[in-house]
Amino acid sequence: xxxxxxxxxxxxxxxxxxxxxxxxxxxxxxxxxxxxxxxxxxxxxxxxxxxxxxxxxxxxxxxxxxxxxxxxxxxxxxxxxxxxxxxxxxxxxxxxxxxxxxxxxxxxxxxxxxxxxxxxxxxxxxxxxxxxxxxxxxxxxxxxxxxxxxxxxxxxxxxxxxxxxxxxxxxxx
Numbered sequence: 001x002x003x004x005x006x007x008x009x010x011x012x013x014x015x016x017x018x019x020x021x022x023x024x025x026x027x028x029x030x031x032x033x034x035x036x037x038x039x040x041x042x043x044x045x046x047x048x049x050x051x052x053x054x055x056x057x058x059x060x061x062x063x064x065x066x067x068x069x070x071x072x073x074x075x076x077x078x079x080x081x082x083x084x085x086x087x088x089x090x091x092x093x094x095x096x097x098x099x100x101x102x103x104x105x106x107x108x109x110x111x112x113x114x115x116x117x118x119x120x121x122x123x124x125x126x127x128x129x130x131x132x133x134x135x136x137x138x139x140x141x142x143x144x145x146x147x148x149x150x151x152x153x154x155x156x157x158x159x160x161x162x163x164x165x166x167x168x169x170x171x172x173x
Contacts, residue, residue: 044138046110047129048152048173051144054116054127057094058146065089068124068146072116076100103127111137119164126164134158143167 012020057075062068064087069075076099077091087093094100099107103116112129119126126145131138141153141161151170153160161167 040138043111043131044140044142047112047114047138047142048150050109050112050114051127051129051142051150052148053095054114055144055148057100058125059148060094061092064092070118070124072103073101075103108132117163123164126167128161128167130161131158141170142173143170 054075058068061075069089069092074090075092075094076097077087077093078097081087081091082093082097099109099114102108103114104118106113106115108114111132113132115128115130117126117128118124123146126143129142131141135156135158139155139158141158143151143161145151145164145167150173151161151167152173153170161170
């Protein structure tokens with residue numbers, strides 16, 4: 001049976017449309033994982049940068065007050081306090097206040113949860129960064145210790161960094 005078109009009638013056949021949709025699905029199947037990997041890599045890079053910023057804030061606090069703080073919230077300060085330029089040991093204005101206030105319990109930024117763990121006077125702190133939604137957000141955990149030494153879990157290892165000892169047990173970046 002031969003299908004005939006009326007004169008002047010234009011358009012695509014169902015088969016032509018299905019072929020176009022199939023090609024688009026194949027392209028999407030190739031592109032989506034690559035984009036997802038790029039997003040994860042960007043989030044991991046942002047997490048490392050946030051840890052570096054945290055190290056800078058810790059060292060700034062130490063320089064201003066001749067020692068480290070036992071509370072992450074002391075690294076921040078509300079806008080009105082920081083605007084005056086007068087800082088105190090409980091409001092050092094070293095970093096954004098909302099983030100600093102949440103550090104001791106877990107602050108979320110760029111799909112990573114950052115936590116500052118106070119250790120003791122000898123090794124006062126360790127910062128950890130864990131993907132907020134597991135492997136959907138990142139495939140590695142990161143941490144930084146006093147002096148700025150960054151560590152990361154091997155690719156695909158999550159839940160391994162919980163304290164100073166587990167941080168120091170990971171390879172350095």
